[in-house]
Amino acid sequence: MTALVHTRAELAAARDAATGRVAVVMTMGALHEGHRQLMREARERGDFVLVTIFVNPLQFGPNEDFDKYPRTLEADLEACRAEGVDLVFAPDRDEMYPGGTPQVTLEAGPMGTILEGASRPGHFSGMLTVVAKLLLLTRADLAFFGEKDFQQLSLIRRMVRDLEIGVEIIGVPTVREADGLALSSRNRYLSAEQRQAALALSHALREGAAQSDAQSALEAAGKILADEPGVQVDYLALTGPLLGAPPRDGAARLLVAAKVGTTRLIDNVPLLLGNAA
Ligand SMILES: Nc1ncnc2c1ncn2[C@@H]1O[C@H](COP(=O)(O)OP(=O)(O)OP(=O)(O)O)[C@@H](O)[C@H]1O
Ligand SMILES: CC(C)(CO)[C@@H](O)C(=O)[O-]
Numbered sequence: 355m356t357a358l359v360h361t362r363a364e365l366a367a368a369r370d371a372a373t374g375r376v377a378v379v380m381t382m383g384a385l386h387e388g389h390r391q392l393m394r395e396a397r398e399r400g401d402f403v404l405v406t407i408f409v410n411p412l413q414f415g416p417n418e419d420f421d422k423y424p425r426t427l428e429a430d431l432e433a434c435r436a437e438g439v440d441l442v443f444a445p446d447r448d449e450m451y452p453g454g455t456p457q458v459t460l461e462a463g464p465m466g467t468i469l470e471g472a473s474r475p476g477h478f479s480g481m482l483t484v485v486a487k488l489l490l491l492t493r494a495d496l497a498f499f500g501e502k503d504f505q506q507l508s509l510i511r512r513m514v515r516d517l518e519i520g521v522e523i524i525g526v527p528t529v530r531e532a533d534g535l536a537l538s539s540r541n542r543y544l545s546a547e548q549r550q551a552a553l554a555l556s557h558a559l560r561e562g563a564a565q566s567d568a569q570s571a572l573e574a575a576g577k578i579l580a581d582e583p584g585v586q587v588d589y590l591a592l593t594g595p596l597l598g599a600p601p602r603d604g605a606a607r608l609l610v611a612a613k614v615g616t617t618r619l620i621d622n623v624p625l626l627l628g629n630a631a
C-alpha cells in the first residue's frame with residue numbers, strides 16, 4: 355500500500371512509524387522509467403521506500419519553465435504504487451517553505467559555478483537547499499539520484515561529505531529510450547521533429563565514448579552535434595577535477611547540454627578511453 359501525505363506533520367508521523375532502512379527518491383514528478391529505476395533500486399536496498407514529489411521554485415531561474423513544468427500527481431501515484439513505494443510526500447510550496455522564500459540557503463561553491471551552474475545561476479544553491487531540507491525531513495538512511503544529472507549528483511555527494519550528513523548517496527545509471535535518448539521529464543516538451551533532433555545528444559556521446567583519447571572524444575562528439583541544425587549546444591565538456599572523484603566506474607565523463615527549440619536537455623556518458631567497446 356502506497357500512502358500519500360502532503361504535510362510535514364504527516365511525514366514525520368509516518369517516518370516515526372517506519373522500521374529498518376529508509377530509502378528516499380527525490381523527484382519533481384512527471385515520473386518516467388528513469389525515476390522508476392531509482393525506485394526499484396531503493397526497494398532493493400531499503401526497507402521503507404519514500405518518494406518525494408516537489409517542483410522546487412528555488413532551483414528555477416526567472417526565465418525557466420517552473421510554471422509549465424508538468425504536474426501529473428495521479429499518474430505519478432500509479433507509478434509509485436506499481437513499484438511498491440511505501441510513502442509519497444508531495445508538499446505544496448507553503449509546506450516546504452513556510453516562511454516564504456528562505457533567507458538562509460546553501461552555497462554550492464566552485465563546483466556550482468561551472469557547466470550547468472554557469473548557464474543556470476542559483477540553480478544548484480536552490481537544488482542543494484531543498485535536498486538538504488528533504489534529507490532532514492525524511493531522515494533517510496539511503497538516497498538515490500540519477501547519473502543523468504551528473505553534476506547534481508556530484509554536488510549532493512560533496513554536500514553530504516562537507517556537512518557530515520549521515521546518509522548514503524547512491525548514483526543510478528541513466529535510463530534511455532531504445533534509440534538512446536536519455537529519459538527526462540522535459541522530453542515531453544519536444545515535438546516529433548525536435549525529438550528526432552535531440553537524438554544527436556546521445557549519438558554524439560556514444561561516438562565520443564568510442565574514441566581512444568579525450569581530444570578525439572570531444573572532436574567526434576562535437577562534429578555530430580554541429581551537423582544537427584535543430585540542436586544549439588550550450589556546452590560539450592569532459593569532467594574536470596572540480597566534479598570530484600571519478601564515479602563508481604572510475605571513468606571520466608563526457609557531458610553535453612543543448613537547447614532543442616526552447617527545451618534545454620542534458621546528458622552524459624562515462625569515457626572508458628583506450629578500452630571502449
Ligand atoms: N533517465 C534517467 N535515468 C536515471 N535517473 C534519472 C533519469 N532522469 C531523471 N533521473 C533522476 O530522477 C531524479 C529526479 O529527477 P527529475 O524529477 O528532475 O526528473 P528529470 O527527468 O531529470 O526531469 P527534468 O527533465 O526536469 O530534468 C534525479 O535524481 C534524476 O537524476
Ligand atoms: C533532486 C531534486 C528532486 C531536487 O529538487 C531535483 O533537482 C531533481 O528532480 O533532480
Ligand code: BAL
Pocket residue numbers: 413503506
Ligand atoms: N533534473 C534536475 C532538476 C532541474 O533541472 O531543475
